[in-house]
Amino acid sequence: MSQTHSPPSKRVKLESPRPRAFGVKTEAEDPQPLLETEEEEQEDEDRCSICLQTVVDRTVVPLCAHEFCFDCLLVWTGQSRRCPLCSQGIGAFVIHKIRSRYDYQKHYLNPLPTSPVASQPLPPRQTRAPRRRPRERVWGRREPTENDEADKLERSIARRRWIYEHDLYAKHVASNSYTRYRPYPTPAQFAASPDLISRTTMFLRRELQVWVNLDVEFLTTFVISIMKAIDIRSESAVKLLSEFLDLDAAYVEGGRHVNAEHFAHEVYTCV
Numbered sequence: 445m446s447q448t449h450s451p452p453s454k455r456v457k458l459e460s461p462r463p464r465a466f467g468v469k470t471e472a473e474d475p476q477p478l479l480e481t482e483e484e485e486q487e488d489e490d491r492c493s494i495c496l497q498t499v500v501d502r503t504v505v506p507l508c509a510h511e512f513c514f515d516c517l518l519v520w521t522g523q524s525r526r527c528p529l530c531s532q533g534i535g536a537f538v539i540h541k542i543r544s545r546y547d548y549q550k551h552y553l554n555p556l557p558t559s560p561v562a563s564q565p566l567p568p569r570q571t572r573a574p575r576r577r578p579r580e581r582v583w584g585r586r587e588p589t590e591n592d593e594a595d596k597l598e599r600s601i602a603r604r605r606w607i608y609e610h611d612l613y614a615k616h617v618a619s620n621s622y623t624r625y626r627p628y629p630t631p632a633q634f635a636a637s638p639d640l641i642s643r644t645t646m647f648l649r650r651e652l653q654v655w656v657n658l659d660v661e662f663l664t665t666f667v668i669s670i671m672k673a674i675d676i677r678s679e680s681a682v683k684l685l686s687e688f689l690d691l692d693a694a695y696v697e698g699g700r701h702v703n704a705e706h707f708a709h710e711v712y713t714c715v
Contacts, residue, residue: 492511492512492513492516493510493512493528493529494512494513494516494517494519494520494528494642494645494646495513495516495638495641495642495645496645496665497513497638497641499511499512499513500513500514500515500638501513501514501515501540501541502514502540502542503517503538503539503540503551504538504539504540504542505517505527505532505534505535505538506535506537506538506539507527507532507533507534507535508527508529508530508532510527510528510529510530512528513638513642514538514540514551515638515639515642516638516642517538518551519639519642519643519646520646521534521538521553522556523646524593524597525553525556525593526593534553536552536553537550537551537552537553538550538551538553539551597650600650601650601653601654604650604651604654605654608654608703608706608707611702611706613706613709613710614709614710614713614714628712631671631672631673631674631675634671634672635672641668643714644667644668644671644711644714645664645668647711647714648660648663648664648667648668648711649661649664651707651710651711652664655688655689655703658688663688666684667685667711670684670685671711676708676711676712677705677708677709677712681708682701682704682705682708683701683704685701685704685707685708686701686703686704689701689703689704689707690702690703690704
């Protein structure tokens with residue numbers, strides 16, 4: 445007596461691949477999105493957070509391990525000793541010319557111009573002035589610190605805001621060996637100079653804080669792109685700037701874009 449066997453239809457159904465939408469590829473079949481994500485992340489890592497360009501001579505802040513261009517970080521440390529990304533103290537030196545884990549150079553930073561002068565030797569005891577009684581600390585009042593960079597920045601912004609309110613323009617300085625003044629570069633010369641771009645970027649990030657509620661990072665990139673294409677003081681450049689800086693004052697035909705013109709002049713003189 446022969447035995448009949450039914451086909452294993454249920455097993456075939458369980459082992460069949462899961463259905464998927466027509467035209468949709470899985471990550472294993474199409475690794476292109478993963479590759480693009482990795483390339484974008486790698487590209488972001490190779491960009492300097494100060495000049496937003498490809499890192500030149502990768503320089504590391506030892507205390508927080510953030511990386512920047514060597515020239516960009518030198519210009520930054522000439523004004524502040526806090527990391528541009530995390531605001532942590534930079535320390536006495538930075539690391540650059542990195543060839544391997546144990547092959548690099550330390551660059552020791554010069555003291556800031558506002559640093560206190562080294563103490564002089566005391567005069568002889570018989571001519572020493574009497575010591576002053578230390579001032580009593582008032583409860584609830586914070587004693588000022590010498591290296592309070594945040595307060596220094598606020599004072600600088602307040603001073604720049606006062607200059608704009610009183611319509612005070614920077615005076616033209618003639619070219620000579622003492623002032624080291626140089627003629628304003630053309631847009632092509634500006635675009636080809638990382639040093640000019642870095643110095644202007646630092647100036648813009650401070651200067652644009654004069655006006656409240658502005659996207660400083662966006663406008664910094666916007667102004668840099670304008671300077672790479674046209675003269676910052678041209679009529680077309682001033683009109684573009686006025687859309688952000690002169691919103692509170694309606695433009696009168698034949699009149700002036702007061703803030704935009706003043707800002708363009710200050711940028712021109714700083715470069």
